[in-house]
Amino acid sequence: MANQDFRICSESGLKVYKNAETLIKWNVIAALATLAVGGLMALLVALTRWPSVHLLGLTEYYRFLTAHGVDALLAWILFFEMALVYFASTVVLGTRFRGVVVGWISFALMLIGGALINVIIIMGRADVMFTSYAPLKADPLYYLGVILFAVGALIGFIMFFVNVVYAKRDGGFKRSLPLGSFGLAAASIIGVLTLAHGAGIFIPAFLWSLDFIGYIDPSAYRLVFWGLGHSSQQINVCAMVAVWYMTSAFVVGGKPVNEKLSRTAFVLYILFINLASEHHLLVDPVLSTWHKIVNTSYMMHLAVLASMIHAFAIPASIEVALRKQGFRSGLFEWFKKAPWGNPAFAAVALSILLFGFLGGITGVIFGTEQFNIIRHNTFAITGHFHGTVVAGTTIAFMGFTYLLIPCIFKRQLIWKGFAQIQPYLYAVGVAMLSIGMMSAGAFGVPRRHYDITFSGAPFSFTFDPAIDMFMSMMGVGALLAVAGGVLFILIGFGSMIWGKEVK
Amino acid sequence: MADDRHTEEMEAPGVFVLSLIFLAVFIVIWLAHLKWLMDIWGVQ
Numbered sequence: 397m398a399n400q401d402f403r404i405c406s407e408s409g410l411k412v413y414k415n416a417e418t419l420i421k422w423n424v425i426a427a428l429a430t431l432a433v434g435g436l437m438a439l440l441v442a443l444t445r446w447p448s449v450h451l452l453g454l455t456e457y458y459r460f461l462t463a464h465g466v467d468a469l470l471a472w473i474l475f476f477e478m479a480l481v482y483f484a485s486t487v488v489l490g491t492r493f494r495g496v497v498v499g500w501i502s503f504a505l506m507l508i509g510g511a512l513i514n515v516i517i518i519m520g521r522a523d524v525m526f527t528s529y530a531p532l533k534a535d536p537l538y539y540l541g542v543i544l545f546a547v548g549a550l551i552g553f554i555m556f557f558v559n560v561v562y563a564k565r566d567g568g569f570k571r572s573l574p575l576g577s578f579g580l581a582a583a584s585i586i587g588v589l590t591l592a593h594g595a596g597i598f599i600p601a602f603l604w605s606l607d608f609i610g611y612i613d614p615s616a617y618r619l620v621f622w623g624l625g626h627s628s629q630q631i632n633v634c635a636m637v638a639v640w641y642m643t644s645a646f647v648v649g650g651k652p653v654n655e656k657l658s659r660t661a662f663v664l665y666i667l668f669i670n671l672a673s674e675h676h677l678l679v680d681p682v683l684s685t686w687h688k689i690v691n692t693s694y695m696m697h698l699a700v701l702a703s704m705i706h707a708f709a710i711p712a713s714i715e716v717a718l719r720k721q722g723f724r725s726g727l728f729e730w731f732k733k734a735p736w737g738n739p740a741f742a743a744v745a746l747s748i749l750l751f752g753f754l755g756g757i758t759g760v761i762f763g764t765e766q767f768n769i770i771r772h773n774t775f776a777i778t779g780h781f782h783g784t785v786v787a788g789t790t791i792a793f794m795g796f797t798y799l800l801i802p803c804i805f806k807r808q809l810i811w812k813g814f815a816q817i818q819p820y821l822y823a824v825g826v827a828m829l830s831i832g833m834m835s836a837g838a839f840g841v842p843r844r845h846y847d848i849t850f851s852g853a854p855f856s857f858t859f860d861p862a863i864d865m866f867m868s869m870m871g872v873g874a875l876l877a878v879a880g881g882v883l884f885i886l887i888g889f890g891s892m893i894w895g896k897e898v899k
Numbered sequence: 900m901a902d903d904r905h906t907e908e909m910e911a912p913g914v915f916v917l918s919l920i921f922l923a924v925f926i927v928i929w930l931a932h933l934k935w936l937m938d939i940w941g942v943q
Contacts, residue, residue, distance in 0.1 A: 653910055653911065708914065708918060711911070711914045711917070712910065712911035712914045715910075715911040715913050715914050716910050716911055719911075727912055727913045727916055728913050728916075730913055731913055731917075753925070757925070838935075838936055838939060839939060860939065862939075
């Protein structure tokens, strides 16, 4: 193998092969572009849900809400996860990308599929919301777009395993994968299962939209859809935790205090975390009470146990690493001297804190059967998943982007001062957004609803006046988060284009 | 006789103490939140 095929990253000391580098770059670029579109939709949707502003008309609101879900929840996250799995299976293991043409086919399918979904939604031919529950029927091209995107992502996850097999053969690792790659292997296993569910429901829905199939059972659709819809969020959790470990290792040299325990926690995710999706089906009469209780009251907590293990293992690894660097005085010198000005480190710390307190704890509470019946269709659930996917996953991925720009794009960050404050600004905004949503939800404010004043409805209903404060808190939080998001996009793309070259 | 008790120092005492602080804060917030929910839902 010719030496000019790879270079040694001056930031991390990792071996970066050219073919892997280009694929990672384009997946990151696509991720940032879709985040920008999803963020714009988020702004429009939030300004409509904020009763004092109520920006969009009825049709545009539901249309942009659908697009926000697709771009921010699927496209940004999955494009970035493709970059992560390629990074973890090639750069971390010091090997080249095997079957690079297949990697590009995966990217092209995701790009075409994602673009198709967006165009069809904006044209108003798929006002079916993110869940697209049957019997709501969209244009066949919408389902085709989802299938193309999902198949592309599925190929990407499979390529992770192909690369790992070759890395093992080439001596990239000896006994087991490094922990970050191990976490992304767990994410890829969940990814393959998740996307198989997607194929299982969207291919019949596509045929149904073309009238090749006369009927889709709505309860069967819901059951299989949530094997995709919620499980795809479990890929995110797994990938986010892997990013926590990798960032801790790259920034402060953190090593897990007990690596076997951390690996076991990832296995618990594979085995049990998908069962959390049961809470979408708690009022579904087709599933038995036993089925509902065993999943929401027992199995789910084994996945929670995994998150608790990671939540303590990663800060402990950071403390141990910083103590080794000499910050040993008292209990908290390491904490004071931690690199809070490094946006990658700050992002991980904020992600752990907010994911735990906003997304994780509320997920456990809202996922239990008794509580879910009260909360499920309220704004509280929207607050919960903005606590997981945005405050947890998105902030962690933003932080990792700050590491990928010098390592993969070979560029220094521009606007370093703004980069330092960006994770904090974004985190404060998302925390206000999430808490505002959850508090308003406690008063019964519905999720997704266009007009909570119910103007023109045959029966009048007025919420407790306290919701005005919480809905305003959500709105102000959304503005801050969008400001932080815009800053991230500008710094990200600006650094790729104008950043000084890293030798 | 040599002391055979486990004397190894804790590797991350700061995180241990931080965890206890977070746990205490969480319990206080949770109970206050529960009281708030019972008030707004009218639970007697």
